[in-house]
Amino acid sequence: MxxxxxxxxxxxxxxxxxxxxxxxxxxxxxxxTVWTVSxxxxxxxxxxxxxxxxxxxxxxxxxxxxxxxxxxVVVPMMYFLGVVFAALWWxxxxxxxxxxxxxxxxxxxxxxxxxxxxxx
Numbered sequence: 001m002x003x004x005x006x007x008x009x010x011x012x013x014x015x016x017x018x019x020x021x022x023x024x025x026x027x028x029x030x031x032x033t034v035w036t037v038s039x040x041x042x043x044x045x046x047x048x049x050x051x052x053x054x055x056x057x058x059x060x061x062x063x064x065x066x067x068x069x070x071x072x073v074v075v076p077m078m079y080f081l082g083v084v085f086a087a088l089w090w091x092x093x094x095x096x097x098x099x100x101x102x103x104x105x106x107x108x109x110x111x112x113x114x115x116x117x118x119x120x
Contacts, residue, residue, distance in 0.1 A: 002096070
């Protein structure tokens with residue numbers, strides 16, 4: 001799960017950065033505000049790569065997805081990209097857990113097979 005989720009989060013890192021460049025064109029927003037908010041979201045996306053498998057990591061990822069969708073208020077294209085990344089996040093978590101379960105089953109079978117061969 002970690003690899004799939006981290007890939008999604010790193011993709012979001014870049015999308016948030018590009019959205020910040022677009023948001024800087026808004027005359028109502030100061031550059032400092034744009035980069036403070038965007039920088040915090042970018043930092044969160046990178047930090048989540050390390051904690052995604054810990055308790056609460058997936059929920060923090062969902063919070064980032066909601067924030068990404070909500071950023072459409074400032075950059076309307078982010079409504080679309082936020083939904084796309086939320087779908088990617090769901091797929092990463094869902095299929096990542098399936099892959100982890102399959103790896104655990106395979107490791108258990110391999111461990112049971114090798115201990116049986118040692119007994120013979």
